[in-house]
Amino acid sequence: MDKMTTFQPGLNGVIAAETKLSYLDVEAEEIVIRGYDLIELAEKQQYIDLIQLLLHGRLPTLSEQQELEAALKEEAHLSDSLVEILGKLPKGTHPMDALRTGISALAGYDKNLGERINLEKTVLRLLAKIPAITAGSYHLLHQQSIVDPDPSLSYSANFLYRLTGRTPDEQEAAIFDQSLMVYSEHEMPNSTFTARVIASTNSDLYGALTGAVASLKGNLHGGANEAVMHMLLEGGSVEGFRRLLLDKLSRKEKVMGFGHRVYMKKMDPRAALMKEALRKLAAEKDREDLLACCEAGEELMKEEKGLYPNLDYYAAPVYYLLGIPIDLYTPIFFAARTLGICAHVTEQYADNKLFRPRVHYTGPRGLHP
Numbered sequence: 001m002d003k004m005t006t007f008q009p010g011l012n013g014v015i016a017a018e019t020k021l022s023y024l025d026v027e028a029e030e031i032v033i034r035g036y037d038l039i040e041l042a043e044k045q046q047y048i049d050l051i052q053l054l055l056h057g058r059l060p061t062l063s064e065q066q067e068l069e070a071a072l073k074e075e076a077h078l079s080d081s082l083v084e085i086l087g088k089l090p091k092g093t094h095p096m097d098a099l100r101t102g103i104s105a106l107a108g109y110d111k112n113l114g115e116r117i118n119l120e121k122t123v124l125r126l127l128a129k130i131p132a133i134t135a136g137s138y139h140l141l142h143q144q145s146i147v148d149p150d151p152s153l154s155y156s157a158n159f160l161y162r163l164t165g166r167t168p169d170e171q172e173a174a175i176f177d178q179s180l181m182v183y184s185e186h187e188m189p190n191s192t193f194t195a196r197v198i199a200s201t202n203s204d205l206y207g208a209l210t211g212a213v214a215s216l217k218g219n220l221h222g223g224a225n226e227a228v229m230h231m232l233l234e235g236g237s238v239e240g241f242r243r244l245l246l247d248k249l250s251r252k253e254k255v256m257g258f259g260h261r262v263y264m265k266k267m268d269p270r271a272a273l274m275k276e277a278l279r280k281l282a283a284e285k286d287r288e289d290l291l292a293c294c295e296a297g298e299e300l301m302k303e304e305k306g307l308y309p310n311l312d313y314y315a316a317p318v319y320y321l322l323g324i325p326i327d328l329y330t331p332i333f334f335a336a337r338t339l340g341i342c343a344h345v346t347e348q349y350a351d352n353k354l355f356r357p358r359v360h361y362t363g364p365r366g367l368h369p
């Protein structure tokens, strides 16, 4: 086989696109977002600043930031028709499936669907509606009242408020905003690739996002954060958690929240930031026991397998201490990633080439009916 047709299982290491949006520089331990280091952005900026940065390549001025916040607030309500659609879903529906349905249904209300007029307006609408669908569908599925947005709260604080029904304190709001930032964009994960593949047929943004939700739900990707929290609760204590992980390893099971296609044998820089956030929350809420379990798991996996935590490992206990129900963790990841995916789809449209790879055929030949 020549170089062009070399088969790489899982497209491991294959360059699939050119992008100005982001790049994982593993050697430098830097997640480059439009030239900035994501971790520094997460320490100094807010999630809504990343909207302008990813869509336009520069950070917003104060007045641009205020305009953005206002535009998002204007679209933050769930329409009655969407509430009706989401309210008809069967009780046991996972919030990630409700989100997939909700995004898909939104397409029908877009008069300019597929025309790419005002694409940025559509992106902002989605950035406002997806948190609303995430929170609203959860409450509908649990026969609870939907929490309406509080106009006095910022974008991220409002999202958290609508998830939990409780106004967050300053530290909780800041940590939740930081988690959205670190989840916002990450180069070419499976879900972003899925969205770009769909967009490359000239399909619309809603379709690209709907496909991406399905991709991100899997536990090898975004679904891992929920699995981590279930493991931590099942372990229950440092000793119980260590035993649980050792049992999994002895059965050759994968331990969710560890390993990464790109970082492989290095710590995900985002996980380190969320570990610090967990340390702060654990102190505030007197839950150092949870931090101790996480640290024991981290140590064990390093010793036993040479594996390091990825973002999902430390985001899960952070969300737990923020009082968020576990089956909302993956939808929150998607809500934050909506930004990166929309930026990628916009970039794909601007310089499109249909994705259509070839196969390494291993079946029979020469058969006749």
Ligand SMILES: CC(=O)SCCNC(=O)CCNC(=O)[C@H](O)C(C)(C)COP(=O)(O)OP(=O)(O)OC[C@H]1O[C@@H](n2cnc3c(N)ncnc32)[C@H](O)[C@@H]1OP(=O)(O)O
Pocket (backbone or CB within 6 Å): 010, 219, 220, 221, 222, 224, 253, 254, 255, 256, 257, 258, 259, 260, 261, 262, 305, 307, 310, 311, 312
């Ligand atoms: C924010 C995110 O979406 S990050 C990803 C979240 N997903 C997870 O946490 C799921 C758990 N992790 C994994 O399954 C993997 O590390 C992935 C899917 C993230 C990366 O997978 P790949 O790059 O395809 O690597 P692959 O799964 O082949 O692993 C390579 C080796 O490390 C082992 N390994 C990798 N991750 C783990 C893990 N979490 N637990 C135990 N062993 C692991 C594999 O068993 C394999 O060992 P082998 O060579 O002896 O068979």
Ligand SMILES: O=C([O-])CC(=O)C(=O)O
Pocket (backbone or CB within 6 Å): 183, 185, 186, 188, 189, 190, 221, 260, 261, 262, 310, 311
């Ligand atoms: O990059 C990946 O493959 C998965 C990941 O960490 C993310 O999407 O944030």
